[in-house]
Each structure stands twice: as structure tokens, then as C-alpha cells.
Amino acid sequence: MKKSTTYRQTFRRHRLLLSVPIVIAVLIAGALSVMSPKSYLSTASLWVDNPATTDSSLGNLNPAMTPPSTQEQNVATELLATQGFDLKVGHASALGSYLAAHRGGGIPILSSGGGSLDSQIIAALQPPAVITSVPGPQVLQISFTGPTPAVAQSTLQTIITELQKDSATFSQQHSQGAIQYYSGQVNTATQALLALRNQADAYRSQHPTAPASDPNLAAFQAAESSAGSQIAQAQAGLSAAKAALQGGSIGSEVGVIDNATLPTGPTSGKKKQVEGILGGLVAGLLISFLGTIALTRRESDPWEDELADAAGPGGAAHPGTMPAYAQGYRDQPYGFGAPGDGPGHSNGNDAAEVTGRGGRPHSNSAPSPPATTRRMAGTHHDGPSGLDAPIISEFRT
Secondary structure, eight states: OOOOOOHHHHHHHTHHHHHHHHHHHHHHHHHHHHHSOOOEEEEEEEEEEOOTTSOOSTTOOOTTSOOHHHHHHHHHHHHHTSHHHHHHHHHHSHHHHHHHHSTTOSOTTTOOSSSOHHHHHHHHTSTTSEEEEOSSSSEEEEEEEESSHHHHHHHHHHHHHHHHHHHHHHHHHHHHHHHHHHHHHHHHHHHHHHHHHHHHHHHHHHOTTOOTTOHHHHHHHHHHHHHHHHHHHHHHHHHHHHHHHHHTOSSOEEEEEEOOOOOSSOSOSHHHHHHHHHHHHHHHHHHHHHHHHHHOOSSOOHHHHHHHHHHOTTOOOOTTOOOGGGGGGTTOSSSOOOTTSOTTOOOSOHHHHHHOGGGOOOTTSOOOOOSSOEEEEEEEEOSTTOOEEEEEEEEOO
16 A cells, blocks of 8 residues: 655655754744843823813703814824924924934934935834824823833934914914905905995986885895895804904813923833743744755655565565566466466466356466555566566556
């Protein structure tokens, strides 16, 4: 029967070769974990509430209203995604000077490996270096991971300062735009009202005897009333915009609860080193397993199996050795005679002698091999010289 080499046998045979990837992967992962630069985490907490021109968000249980902290978190995320905001933070904090002195890296989890200073600043202020979270409706937490404690604290504090400035600036720009809009509405409605009044006066001068119930006069009065209402609405909007501009902001009120902390220790310690080594071990085991699969001979050659069967348990096969079931065919490769009839002879019954009645083997025939196709090596006498020549015969049942 066919034999196959197991994975265990392959690993035992190539134990040293298949162990090398595991050792190398663990050593590389451990070296990278130990030699990687350290990082430091600074955090800060902000208090966010509705603007002073509206009601406070404290005690607001309406789930349809977006909490102020979530609104400000969205603002911070949007600003950090812009190059202008990132460059202002980088150049105003210690981050820019640090990256300028350590070109090509400095922050292990975000190092871009080179490029201009501005590109490194932008890369250093992207997630996961900057993380925002919302513990509650009014509290917003921001954290920054930097290469040194001083850089981490300075950068985070600058992020908060620029966030407050930009929130106020954009709110003021919105207020100024609202003032311009409502001022235009007031002017347009006022001009329309003056035009209607002039038309009404001209009609009265042309029709001095027109009664008060005159339909044209009634239409003028209705138009004047509508224009007056538009002026009143525009005036209200203009007053609100001016009040918001004077108040400094129509956006969320942002105050600092906890300033940016100064990290006392690195975030990457022994735990990170252990994780790196375990990752290298897993990678090495995977490479070794794939190598075992590649080196394993799934099936041996059938002719080698025949030799192994002929050798018997624990014995080694020798050239010219045949399986036991084929010994009867040694001297009659061309016929079906019984053993000892000589080469090429038949006992007279040919196939009938072999198969017998009903397709069963005859008692005088050679032992039949198993019901499989077998290839075997034997010898036959070729001519009067009596020299044995090797042959390969194939038996099928």
C-alpha cells in the first residue's frame, strides 16, 4: 500500500532548519520592541455648554438634542483634519522644533520616515496620536501621544488653545455674515415699503374722491402691512446677530477643566515588549508550519512501497527482490504456466487454466496478487545464453 510522510516525521528530519525561522522572528521582534522609541501620553478635559444667548444644556433630557460635548468633538475632529490647523499647532508648540531637530521620525507610531517638516507635523497630529472622547454631555477629553513628556504636554495645550480660538473666530465670522444678511433684508424691505407708500400717495392724488373702501387703496394698505412685517422680522434677526457678535461667540462655550498633563512615564513598557515578542513567535511558528508543509512528501513512490513490502517488517529491500505473491510468475512472464514449466511455456489451459470456471483462480495457477495493479521487477531467461535480463511486469486483477 502507499505510504505517506507525516508532518511530525518531516519536522524531526528537518528540526534544525524549521526551528531557525522561529528563533530569528523572536529575536527580531524582541530587538524592535526594545529599541523602539518611547512615547508619552498627555490628556486634558474641557467643559462644553451652549452659548450664553441660549439656555444651558444642564438638565436637558431631550434625546433629540445633540450634547454640546459631541458638537465640540466634531469641531475638533474637523479642524484636526485640515492642514492649516495642524500647521498652526505644530509651529506654535514644541512639536515643530522637536521634529525639526529629529528629521525623519521621532514619534514611533506616526513617524513618516522623512519628507518636509510640514508633512511630518501633519502626520504627527493624526489618529491615533490625537484621540477625543466624550465621557458626558458637557465633558470633552482630548489626549495626545508625543515623543517626550514636554512635547506631549505642549502640543496638547496648543491644540486646546487653537480649538478655542478657531471656534470663536468662526462663530464671529458667522455672526458677521448674519449681520450683513439681515441688514440687506432690512434695507430691501424698507425700500419696498417706501415704494408702496409713494404709489399709494400718487393714487390718492389722482383720485382725491376715492372712498376708503376703494379696492386699490385696500391693496396698497395690505402691501404696506406685509412690508412692515418683513422689516420687523429682519430687524429682529439683525439685533440677534449683533448681540451674538458682541457676546463674542454663538457657538459652544468651551472652558478648561483639566489642563494638559505632564506625563510621568512612557506608555510603551514591558507590556508592549511582551506583545512584540509574542507577535514574533506567532510569525515564526507560521513560517515554520508552512515550511513543514512544503517539505513533507505527501506520498512515496509506489515502486518504493513494493520494495518495502518485499523486504518485510524491519528489513531492507534489495535489488531483484519481488513480493511473495509474484514469485510464481518469475519464470513465465509471457505465459500462464505453473511454476517450473520454464520460460514462455503454458500448461495448456492458458487463460482458462488461470481463471478456471466462473472466473475464479485455478488451483494450479500461481497465487493471485491483491485486486490492484502492481509493478514488479523480475528476471527471465533470454535465449540459450541463459543470461538473466531484468524485466518489469504488470499484473492486474
